[in-house]
Each structure stands twice: as structure tokens, then as C-alpha cells.
Amino acid sequence: MAHAPDQSSLEHFTRLLQHKLPEACRAEVQTLDAAGVAREEPALAGRFGGGLFLSSEGQLANDQWMAALATQIDRLGVTWHEGVAVEKLEDGRITCANGTTHAVDIAVDARGPGSQSQWPQVRGVRGEVLRVECPGVSLQRPVRLMHPRYALYVAPRPNHQFVVGATELESEDTGPVTLRSMLELGSALHSLHPAFGEARVLRISAALRPALDDHRPAVLQRDGVWHINGLYRHGYLCAPAVVDELAQKLLAA
Ligand SMILES: Cc1cc2nc3c(=O)[nH]c(=O)nc-3n(C[C@H](O)[C@H](O)[C@H](O)COP(=O)(O)OP(=O)(O)OC[C@H]3O[C@@H](n4cnc5c(N)ncnc54)[C@H](O)[C@@H]3O)c2cc1C
Numbered sequence: 001m002a003h004a005p006d007q008s009s010l011e012h013f014t015r016l017l018q019h020k021l022p023e024a025c026r027a028e029v030q031t032l033d034a035a036g037v038a039r040e041e042p043a044l045a046g047r048f049g050g051g052l053f054l055s056s057e058g059q060l061a062n063d064q065w066m067a068a069l070a071t072q073i074d075r076l077g078v079t080w081h082e083g084v085a086v087e088k089l090e091d092g093r094i095t096c097a098n099g100t101t102h103a104v105d106i107a108v109d110a111r112g113p114g115s116q117s118q119w120p121q122v123r124g125v126r127g128e129v130l131r132v133e134c135p136g137v138s139l140q141r142p143v144r145l146m147h148p149r150y151a152l153y154v155a156p157r158p159n160h161q162f163v164v165g166a167t168e169l170e171s172e173d174t175g176p177v178t179l180r181s182m183l184e185l186g187s188a189l190h191s192l193h194p195a196f197g198e199a200r201v202l203r204i205s206a207a208l209r210p211a212l213d214d215h216r217p218a219v220l221q222r223d224g225v226w227h228i229n230g231l232y233r234h235g236y237l238c239a240p241a242v243v244d245e246l247a248q249k250l251l252a253a
Pocket residue numbers: 084085086087110111112113114115126127128129165166167206207208209210228229230231232233234235236237238
């Protein structure tokens with residue numbers, strides 16, 4: 001969706017998407033008129049003259065996904081070492097900050113921005129999100145809003161909750177969310193639907209995304225250690241593909 005001043009950004013984004021997608025997928029990018037917006041997202045009826053609809057776009061609730069992964073990992077009988085900082089990974093050995101070492105067949109460094117000591121090109125990019133509860137509005141899917149500075153989205157969660165994200169700042173500061181970011185996320189949300197003005201703020205949080213210069217994920221081996229890093233804004237989206245890539249490389253090694 002785009003408000004009138006950001007309409008040209010939406011047109012540019014549409015052209016970019018059509019250019020980047022394989023031809024077979026282009027039909028999934030549908031331009032909606034006002035009636036189409038009302039059909040797909042009834043809560044936004046009458047608020048936008050049009051929008052872009054990606055019919056096959058998926059979504060997941062990341063907190064539920066993490067919990068499900070933990071359950072599955074437990075089922076597989078994995079031994080967790082929680083709250084233990086890893087200081088160094090070497091071929092066949094992991095050394096922890098508390099001095100313990102673990103002999104391993106394969107060491108995979110997936111510490112995100114925490115890998116900088118072994119991969120200096122990895123940097124952290126700060127992102128901030130807002131979680132609200134608003135019984136007055138229902139969305140069917142994550143709605144993205146064109147914005148001159150950030151790729152903003154409002155993602156519905158169970159129990160009338162919504163996640164509003166995310167700012168993108170070239171900073172490795174992990175401190176609390178700033179007032180400016182809170183205002184920007186809040187006003188973007190309110191501009192989507194005025195009923196969000198009554199939303200209850202449940203949580204505001206900031207974190208770092210691990211990024212490489214080209215903003216693409218990388219799976220590679222250096223000095224006998226495997227690395228997965230650079231997932232940037234798309235870790236949930238890309239994780240299955242990068243883990244598959246690692247598995248293929250390990251099988252081929
Ligand atoms: C605000 C925000 C919104 C986002 N929204 C989306 C989204 O909508 N969709 C999407 O696909 N992605 C999104 N992302 C991106 C996604 O969160 C990241 O791509 C993903 O978390 C990267 O995963 P990772 O495991 O590689 O790194 P990280 O998530 O950084 O995880 C690294 C882990 O390693 C641990 N660690 C670090 N150093 C050490 C050490 N020395 N010893 C032991 N452990 C260590 C850390 O504690 C952490 O648990 C968002 C990110 C942010 C910040």
C-alpha cells in the first residue's frame with residue numbers, strides 16, 4: 001500500500017519486482033484498484049486508491065516458529081548449552097568463554113553479529129519493532145506500507161495483536177528504542193487505519209540484523225569452520241534455503 005505522496009515508490013517497487021521475478025511468477029504480482037483492496041483487506045476499504053497484491057506470499061509468527069523449532073530439536077535428542085558464550089571456533093573444536101572446550105565433527109558458526117571476531121566483514125544493522133493489541137482492526141495478511149526511509153510492515157498475530165516493523169539504522173547500538181523510531185512506527189501504523197490510535201502498546205524492542213556488504217546471506221567454509229551469516233532482513237524467509245545449502249555442501253565435502 002502507498003499513501004499518495006509515496007505512490008511513485010510503489011510504482012518503482014512494482015517495476016523492480018516484475019524485473020527480478022522469474023517470468024512464471026510474475027502473474028502473482030497483481031495490481032489492485034480500490035475495490036480489490038476492499039476485497040482482499042476489508043479493514044482498509046476506502047482508505048487507499050489501490051495497492052499491490054502478492055497472492056502467494058507466505059507468513060509465519062516468528063516467536064511460535066522458534067518455540068516449534070526448540071521442541072523439534074529436543075525431540076531429536078540434541079544437547080543444548082544455553083547461556084554459554086562461544087569464544088572461538090576451530091576445525092574440530094569449540095572454545096567457550098568459560099574456558100570449556102568441545103570436540104566436534106563439524107563446527108558451524110551462526111553467531112550473527114557475534115561472529116565479527118572471526119568474520120570482520122559481518123556488521124550489525126539495528127532494527128526496531130513495536131507490538132500492539134488492537135481488537136478494532138483485522139488484517140488478513142502482513143501489509144507493507146511504502147515509506148521513504150524504511151520497508152515498513154504491519155503483520156497480524158493471533159489475539160488481535162500486530163507487529164509493526166521495522167526501522168533500519170546503520171548502527172550496532174543495542175540500546176532501547178528511541179522516541180523518534182517509536183513515533184515513526186506508531187504514525188505509520190495510525191496512517192494505515194485510524195482505529196490503531198486506540199491500540200495498546202505491548203512491547204517495543206530493538207535488535208541487530210547480521211549483514212554483509214551485499215546484504216545477501218552466505219554459507220562458506222574458512223579455516224575448517226563452516227559459517228552461515230549475513231541473513232540481514234530475511235533470516236526467517238531464507239533460513240531453510242541456507243541450511244539446505246549447508247547440508248548440500250557438507251554432503252559434497
Ligand atoms: C527488528 C527486526 C525485524 C525483523 N523482521 C524480519 C522479518 O519480518 N522477516 C525475516 O525473514 N527476518 C526478519 N528479521 C531478520 C532476522 O531476525 C535475522 O535475519 C535473523 O535473526 C538472523 O538469524 P541468525 O541466526 O543468522 O543471527 P542472529 O539472529 O543474530 O542470531 C545469532 C545468535 O547467536 C548468539 N550469539 C552471538 N554471539 C555469541 C557467542 N559469542 N556465543 C554464543 N552465542 C552467540 C546470539 O545470542 C543469537 O542468539 C528482522 C530482524 C530485526 C532486528
